Amino acid sequence: MTKFLATLLVLFLSSVSWASWPEGQFESRFVEVQGSNIHYVEHGQGDPILLVHGIPTWSYLWRDLIEPLSANGRVIAVDLIGYGKSDKPNIQYRLADLRDYLEGFIDELALSNIRLVVHDLGGPVALPLLAERPELFSGVAAFETLLGPVDKLAELNDFQVSLRDRKPGPGIIGPGGQGYDLIVRNNIFRDLVTQATQGTNVNIEEYYQPFSSPLDLFAIYNPFQDLPVESRPFTEFKAAKKAVQFMQYSAIPKLYIYPTPGFASVLKAGSPELASTFRNITIEPFGPGNHYLQEENPALLAQLINNWLSQNF
Numbered sequence: 660m661t662k663f664l665a666t667l668l669v670l671f672l673s674s675v676s677w678a679s680w681p682e683g684q685f686e687s688r689f690v691e692v693q694g695s696n697i698h699y700v701e702h703g704q705g706d707p708i709l710l711v712h713g714i715p716t717w718s719y720l721w722r723d724l725i726e727p728l729s730a731n732g733r734v735i736a737v738d739l740i741g742y743g744k745s746d747k748p749n750i751q752y753r754l755a756d757l758r759d760y761l762e763g764f765i766d767e768l769a770l771s772n773i774r775l776v777v778h779d780l781g782g783p784v785a786l787p788l789l790a791e792r793p794e795l796f797s798g799v800a801a802f803e804t805l806l807g808p809v810d811k812l813a814e815l816n817d818f819q820v821s822l823r824d825r826k827p828g829p830g831i832i833g834p835g836g837q838g839y840d841l842i843v844r845n846n847i848f849r850d851l852v853t854q855a856t857q858g859t860n861v862n863i864e865e866y867y868q869p870f871s872s873p874l875d876l877f878a879i880y881n882p883f884q885d886l887p888v889e890s891r892p893f894t895e896f897k898a899a900k901k902a903v904q905f906m907q908y909s910a911i912p913k914l915y916i917y918p919t920p921g922f923a924s925v926l927k928a929g930s931p932e933l934a935s936t937f938r939n940i941t942i943e944p945f946g947p948g949n950h951y952l953q954e955e956n957p958a959l960l961a962q963l964i965n966n967w968l969s970q971n972f
Contacts, residue, residue: 713779
């Protein structure tokens with residue numbers, strides 16, 4: 660596909676009004692960052708509680724937590740660039756791109772005293788900002804995410820390894836590996852979300868619609884390939900290392916929640932053992948759970964976060 664046609668397709672997809680949420684529940688809002696619209700919803704007043712999703716999700720994932728968390732502040736659930744109702748500009752969708760747009764979003768809204776809540780890819784996207792812009796944040800909560808870099812590829816399970824196409828250089832876009840086939844051609848994450856949300860109040864089509872074409876799925880595939888494993892890519896490895904160092908010496912309150920058996924929390928880079936090295940941290944077991952805790956038991960997740968918020972702020 661030529662760059663011109665790809666650009667036209669991106670513009671078309673970003674102009675389609677497909678998802679009903681949050682109509683009737685929360686108001687959709689948009690802010691322009693680097694010429695593109697970033698979508699978010701917010702509810703409540705006070706210092707911000709910024710919710711950052713992972714893959715293949717968007718602000719819809721937080722729908723059952725926004726109201727209860729608003730008891731402790733102004734809850735903001737953002738759609739990362741290329742996700743949900745945010746625009747899909749013609750960019751590479753590297754982790755650094757998602758981070759730059761998120762930082763621009765924070766600056767455009769002039770947010771400060773942020774209590775950051777991250778899940779899944781939201782950790783590698785947002786946690787480095789703690790070290791880069793520490794003046795913006797007053798606390799951080801994390802669950803089912805990478806807290807730092809993965810030291811050895813062998814730490815990943817067979818499924819996690821199969822999703823990665825480790826190629827040298829920046830030119831990751833394009834077919835040529837098992838990870839590309841699973842994520843872009845077969846949309847494997849759609850099946851994972853379907854399994855995780857069985858028996859919940861989810862409208863599964865709300866999850867699917869933002870990722871209805873292979874072009875949409877590059878926003879999942881490319882940042883996933885940027886997750887730092889064995890010091891590669893080096894820029895992301897350094898960013899993740901600095902985030903870990905920040906959390907080990909910074910006195911801001913931190914919360915780590917882990918389910919059993921979990922998915923990311925079984926990795927050393929996302930484990931309670933690593934979290935226990937962080938300064939001023941509260942570690943809470945979630946009990947039985949896998950990965951999408953916002954779907955599996957949103958009431959318990961909101962309770963754990965609210966308890967931490969009320970005790971520390």
